[in-house]
Amino acid sequence: MNASGAPLLEASGLVKRYGGLVAINEVDLELHPGTITGVIGPNGAGKSTLIGLIGGAIPATQGSIRLNGRDISRLAASERARAGIGRTYQIPRPFLDMTVEENLEVAQYSIAPFINATLAREERDALLARTGLSDAARLPARALPLLRRKRLEVARALALKPRIVLLDEVGAGLVDSEITELITLIRSVADPNTAIVIVEHVLRVVRECCSRSIVLNFGTKLIEGPTAEVFANDEVAAVYLGTGGDRELGAASGTSTEAEAEASVHLESPAAERRVMSPLIATRSESSGGAPLLELKGICASYGQARVLKGIDLTIREGEAIAILGANGAGKTTLARTISGAIAPTSGVLRIAGEDVAGQPPHRIAELGIAHCMEGRRIFPTLSVKENLLIAARNASASACQERLDSVYDLFPVLAERKDHSGTSMSGGQQQMLAIGRALMARPRLVIFDEISLGLAPVVMDKLYEALMVLKQAGMTLIVIEQDVDRALALADHAYVLEHGVFGLSGKPREIAADPRLRHIYIGTAD
Amino acid sequence: MPDIGVALSTIVSGVLLGGMLALTALGLSIVLGVMRLVNLAHGDFVVVGAYVGLFFLKFTGVDPLLGLPVIALIVAALAIPLYRFLLAPLAERGPEAQMMTMFAVAIILENAFVLGFSADTRSIERDYATLPLTLGPVTVPLIYVIGFAIAVALILAVHWLISRTRFGRDLRASAADAQAAATLGIDVKRVQMLTFGLGAACAGVGGTLIGAAFQFGPSSGAAYLLNSLAIVVLGGLGNVLGTLFGGVTLGFLQSVGGLTLGDGYRDLVGMALFLLVLAFRPDGFLARRRS
Amino acid sequence: MKTSSGLAEVGVLLAAFVLLWFAPSFAGDYGLQIAFRVLIYLTLAESWNLLAGSTGLVSLGTSCFVGLGAYVAFGLMNAFDVPLPLGLACCAVAGGALAALVSPALFRLRGLYFTVGTLALAELLRLIMVNVSAFGGASGIFLQKDPPPLPVLFHYALVVALIASLAITACARSRISVILRAVRDDEDAAAQMGVRPYRTKLGAFILSSALVAIAGGVQATKLGAIEPYGMFGLQWSIDVLSMVIIGGVGLRLGPLVGALFVVALGEALADYPEAHVAIAGVILIVLIRFAPRGVVGFVENLAPFTQKKRVAA
Numbered sequence A: 001m002n003a004s005g006a007p008l009l010e011a012s013g014l015v016k017r018y019g020g021l022v023a024i025n026e027v028d029l030e031l032h033p034g035t036i037t038g039v040i041g042p043n044g045a046g047k048s049t050l051i052g053l054i055g056g057a058i059p060a061t062q063g064s065i066r067l068n069g070r071d072i073s074r075l076a077a078s079e080r081a082r083a084g085i086g087r088t089y090q091i092p093r094p095f096l097d098m099t100v101e102e103n104l105e106v107a108q109y110s111i112a113p114f115i116n117a118t119l120a121r122e123e124r125d126a127l128l129a130r131t132g133l134s135d136a137a138r139l140p141a142r143a144l145p146l147l148r149r150k151r152l153e154v155a156r157a158l159a160l161k162p163r164i165v166l167l168d169e170v171g172a173g174l175v176d177s178e179i180t181e182l183i184t185l186i187r188s189v190a191d192p193n194t195a196i197v198i199v200e201h202v203l204r205v206v207r208e209c210c211s212r213s214i215v216l217n218f219g220t221k222l223i224e225g226p227t228a229e230v231f232a233n234d235e236v237a238a239v240y241l242g243t244g245g246d247r248e249l250g251a252a253s254g255t256s257t258e259a260e261a262e263a264s265v266h267l268e269s270p271a272a273e274r275r276v277m278s279p280l281i282a283t284r285s286e287s288s289g290g291a292p293l294l295e296l297k298g299i300c301a302s303y304g305q306a307r308v309l310k311g312i313d314l315t316i317r318e319g320e321a322i323a324i325l326g327a328n329g330a331g332k333t334t335l336a337r338t339i340s341g342a343i344a345p346t347s348g349v350l351r352i353a354g355e356d357v358a359g360q361p362p363h364r365i366a367e368l369g370i371a372h373c374m375e376g377r378r379i380f381p382t383l384s385v386k387e388n389l390l391i392a393a394r395n396a397s398a399s400a401c402q403e404r405l406d407s408v409y410d411l412f413p414v415l416a417e418r419k420d421h422s423g424t425s426m427s428g429g430q431q432q433m434l435a436i437g438r439a440l441m442a443r444p445r446l447v448i449f450d451e452i453s454l455g456l457a458p459v460v461m462d463k464l465y466e467a468l469m470v471l472k473q474a475g476m477t478l479i480v481i482e483q484d485v486d487r488a489l490a491l492a493d494h495a496y497v498l499e500h501g502v503f504g505l506s507g508k509p510r511e512i513a514a515d516p517r518l519r520h521i522y523i524g525t526a527d
Numbered sequence B: 001m002p003d004i005g006v007a008l009s010t011i012v013s014g015v016l017l018g019g020m021l022a023l024t025a026l027g028l029s030i031v032l033g034v035m036r037l038v039n040l041a042h043g044d045f046v047v048v049g050a051y052v053g054l055f056f057l058k059f060t061g062v063d064p065l066l067g068l069p070v071i072a073l074i075v076a077a078l079a080i081p082l083y084r085f086l087l088a089p090l091a092e093r094g095p096e097a098q099m100m101t102m103f104a105v106a107i108i109l110e111n112a113f114v115l116g117f118s119a120d121t122r123s124i125e126r127d128y129a130t131l132p133l134t135l136g137p138v139t140v141p142l143i144y145v146i147g148f149a150i151a152v153a154l155i156l157a158v159h160w161l162i163s164r165t166r167f168g169r170d171l172r173a174s175a176a177d178a179q180a181a182a183t184l185g186i187d188v189k190r191v192q193m194l195t196f197g198l199g200a201a202c203a204g205v206g207g208t209l210i211g212a213a214f215q216f217g218p219s220s221g222a223a224y225l226l227n228s229l230a231i232v233v234l235g236g237l238g239n240v241l242g243t244l245f246g247g248v249t250l251g252f253l254q255s256v257g258g259l260t261l262g263d264g265y266r267d268l269v270g271m272a273l274f275l276l277v278l279a280f281r282p283d284g285f286l287a288r289r290r291s
Numbered sequence C: 001m002k003t004s005s006g007l008a009e010v011g012v013l014l015a016a017f018v019l020l021w022f023a024p025s026f027a028g029d030y031g032l033q034i035a036f037r038v039l040i041y042l043t044l045a046e047s048w049n050l051l052a053g054s055t056g057l058v059s060l061g062t063s064c065f066v067g068l069g070a071y072v073a074f075g076l077m078n079a080f081d082v083p084l085p086l087g088l089a090c091c092a093v094a095g096g097a098l099a100a101l102v103s104p105a106l107f108r109l110r111g112l113y114f115t116v117g118t119l120a121l122a123e124l125l126r127l128i129m130v131n132v133s134a135f136g137g138a139s140g141i142f143l144q145k146d147p148p149p150l151p152v153l154f155h156y157a158l159v160v161a162l163i164a165s166l167a168i169t170a171c172a173r174s175r176i177s178v179i180l181r182a183v184r185d186d187e188d189a190a191a192q193m194g195v196r197p198y199r200t201k202l203g204a205f206i207l208s209s210a211l212v213a214i215a216g217g218v219q220a221t222k223l224g225a226i227e228p229y230g231m232f233g234l235q236w237s238i239d240v241l242s243m244v245i246i247g248g249v250g251l252r253l254g255p256l257v258g259a260l261f262v263v264a265l266g267e268a269l270a271d272y273p274e275a276h277v278a279i280a281g282v283i284l285i286v287l288i289r290f291a292p293r294g295v296v297g298f299v300e301n302l303a304p305f306t307q308k309k310r311v312a313a
Helices: A047-055 A077-083 A100-111 A117-130 A146-159 A176-189 A203-209 A227-232 A234-241 A254-264 A270-280 A332-339 A362-367 A385-390 A398-411 A413-417 A428-440 A458-473 A485-491 A509-514 A516-522 B004-035 B042-060 B068-093 B095-117 B142-164 B166-176 B178-183 B188-213 B221-235 B240-261 B263-280 C002-021 C029-055 C062-080 C084-106 C114-131 C150-173 C175-185 C187-192 C197-223 C234-247 C254-268 C273-290 C294-302
Strands: A009-018 A021-031 A036-040 A062-067 A085-087 A164-168 A195-199 A212-217 A220-226 A294-303 A306-316 A321-325 A347-352 A370-373 A446-450 A477-482 A494-499 A502-507 B132-135 B138-141
Touching: A009 A047, A021 A047, A021 A220, A036 A047, A036 A203, A047 A062, A047 A077, A047 A085, A047 A164, A047 A195, A077 A085, A077 A100, A077 C187, A085 A146, A100 A117, A100 A146, A100 C175, A117 A146, A117 A176, A146 A164, A146 A176, A176 A195, A176 A203, A195 A203, A203 A227, A212 A227, A212 A234, A220 A227, A220 A234, A270 A398, A270 A458, A294 A332, A306 A332, A306 A502, A321 A332, A321 A485, A332 A370, A332 A446, A332 A477, A362 A370, A362 B178, A370 A428, A385 A398, A385 A428, A385 B166, A398 A413, A398 A428, A413 A428, A428 A446, A428 A458, A458 A477, A458 A485, A477 A485, A485 A509, A494 A509, A502 A509, A502 A516, B004 B042, B004 B138, B004 B142, B004 B166, B004 B188, B004 B221, B004 B240, B042 B068, B042 B095, B042 B188, B042 B221, B068 B095, B068 B188, B068 C273, B095 B221, B095 C234, B095 C273, B132 B142, B138 B142, B142 B166, B142 B188, B142 B240, B166 B178, B166 B188, B178 B188, B188 B221, B221 B240, B221 B263, B221 C114, B240 B263, B263 C084, B263 C114, C002 C150, C029 C062, C029 C150, C029 C175, C029 C197, C029 C234, C029 C254, C062 C084, C062 C114, C062 C197, C062 C234, C084 C114, C084 C150, C084 C197, C114 C234, C150 C175, C150 C197, C175 C187, C175 C197, C187 C197, C234 C254, C234 C273, C234 C294, C254 C273, C254 C294
Parallel strands: A036 A195, A036 A212, A085 A164, A164 A195, A321 A477, A321 A494, A370 A446, A446 A477
Antiparallel strands: A009 A021, A009 A062, A212 A220, A294 A306, A294 A347, A494 A502, B132 B138
């Protein structure tokens, strides 16, 4: 920790707005040579945006960035790279058709086109040796598995001979032993002249590499300080595990779960819920002959070149609510997209009410009663709120559409107020309500809620989960995919924890919450 | 400087033609919006429409303006198999492959016209087409006014279709985020196919109108394509009413260019405008007021 | 390894050049005519490949730079009695300058409008030539002095084709190639490596346009008379596209195979111009669908032992 002397990089008052959404709000940052700084925070807190702002991929709405005293706020990404800022991408973006060596040459030749060939080769060899890629120098980047692609990302950034290295989620999607290798690599990269920033979900990387850490939440800096102090802070644990901030992880007792369920019921009885929500919930079918509503057996799926799901078994019966938990990059969203048909599984059985639907297009799966409230909300900006809702009511009569609209408006009155405005003119929380309402408009038999709490304030999350509880009371079958453990467990009958593409843990919410392995998967405290 | 009456008449004629071109441009625009495809055969679809109008009159004796719905259906029916058999299989391969395929279709069509219908310049001849309509100092052929009125009515109809109907909703959703639309239950391929058919129908009807008001030949397609593109860029992509604005503006500026510089400069104005708008206002002049 | 294979390629090109230099002494007039056309086409296709292969931009504006070269060459030779080599050098400068001038409009929206922009540009230039009487108007202009004899023109075409081929080799086998491929594959990631995407694309566009303009000047000199409809006609762009798609987009041997094929097809169907173009269209559709890497790619797939040589592409 070298806080004395002039900072190498100084960012002040950084702001990034996307329309009405504030991704980064007034963040200040000072990086000193020879330090490694960790940036942590829940999904959607603005960590990757911060990297983009410093690296130049994202133009800042406000604020200034100085490198060695020189204002670089207005420079394009390429100029910042030349000025000495190297970054990696969360999902590696190597030039797939080039060899590993050529990937490094891009950086070398762009900053020094006339570098002596022998010297360039020596530098490359040294970099490859340092990042453990020597044996892969002549392989096309496409042939590398995820860990080695991440190493290549780091090697490419280093080939710029940077003063600042920005590492974006290098640990995501890696198994423990791989993370150990990665930590060794990062430590080897550190030198007295370079400042490193690590944005990371795998907290072990931050704990073991960084002298200082910053916690981001809702785009603002929550805490900054020595890593050990930051990690010991209760507020930080609360931000990570239970957004309410009033409960410790693992202490989610049965009583509190019930208490929360009680609090969210705003109608007299389950029967009343069912009546009001009935236009949105498909009638239970007897025709499937007792087959489960959804059945997955040995489902494998890939995203791009990466194998993400490695054999998922899951059975859901009507009226059940299940939670799928897991750290960033564990494969939760891929699982959701595989069920809804956006990704065709590479192998395995996918049955809806007994019918094999693997490889069917998404609109066919939607027809069978599976609704998917997508990650990132995916509101259509060119459609009004009402049109966004109606779009999901396929083949419904005008009166049925109206009934469903009324029920959604009943659930989220704000949508009725804004029904003629553009879908994306609303705040993040309202857009999430719209996304939930839209999924319900299909009158589905099962809804997958993918990360609905992402980037939202706790009080908004409370409202959303209250709505989900209402749906559950009314008999809807639910899959809730969440990073926020407490909320998901409070709702679910059964929980699964996804780790590296398989279910590493499953059971009753109470058991899961108490299981030390959960904390290990998320924060990795069980050293 | 020609006398004021002639000048005004020329300008009004240009504006009326611009309205008709706006209809064909609309077809190009919705296909571009939904499929991300610059349909390089669009100008030849316009020519197909003109030929269909011509032969419709020849074989049925029915006035092609009355037969417009039939003509629209015929052109759409000719276009949909192109989508189904040539474009849909290339969907995974990015927009270039589809664009090049439509370019090949364009050159095939153009040469097929020459082989089938000779290289002659033709016109759909109706008695009323040459009747003059005089309003104060302005005199324009009646057919220009009829063609313009029909084009504007159809543009408004398409606007209604896109902004008020279920199909229009699906179309806009597919254009904005095809993947999300599919997940919500929209059969995006079907929407694309119908959009492609609708785009062709717009071109076909526009072609019949232009064929009745002006002359056309087998190789007129390229000019229609480029003018349509200029209109789309002027009006803003995905903006239906903006397209009408773009057409009228282009028609106006072309006539002014023709009047001041000489008739040969009419088309030149369009191309120059197109490149200037791309350079300085790539989202169109009406980018703020999206429909 | 990279340098040695690059040198070998240069060696092959120079050997072919020397061999062909003596073609006029053994080929007949017809053979020389055909060879001339193949060389011009080869230059156009190599230039197109250079642009598409290094930037991913699909141009339909070949005719725009062919026509520009033709008019610049004739203008300079007629008005100032400039010698042909200097005239051709000016063609290159003019082609590059026009490319630089229009790039702000054409590079918008990452290529969606590039194709139609180049199409419109060709149309714009044609209309200017048609309408401005100083440029000869619709009837065009004649070359006032006698054009050099065919064997000399053949040598010009040969030199131009060699320059284009060497340019491709330089871009595909040198340090530039990794930069170009990086920009084509992932502009953002390339920028994060310090590469300047806009400048890189502009450089490729300027080089490609300059080469096409020279070819246009040579072609015009051979014709002795030019008019806007022919020199700025869409036919150039159609032929170039046919060549690269038939040969294989971005493949080293693609332009040569494509040029031979298109010239041969043109000769075979010389009496049926419409059928010729329509058949070319059908071939394009079939190849795009079933052999996206063209004839060369298809043969490579059949014979996996042949070393795959991908160009800057």
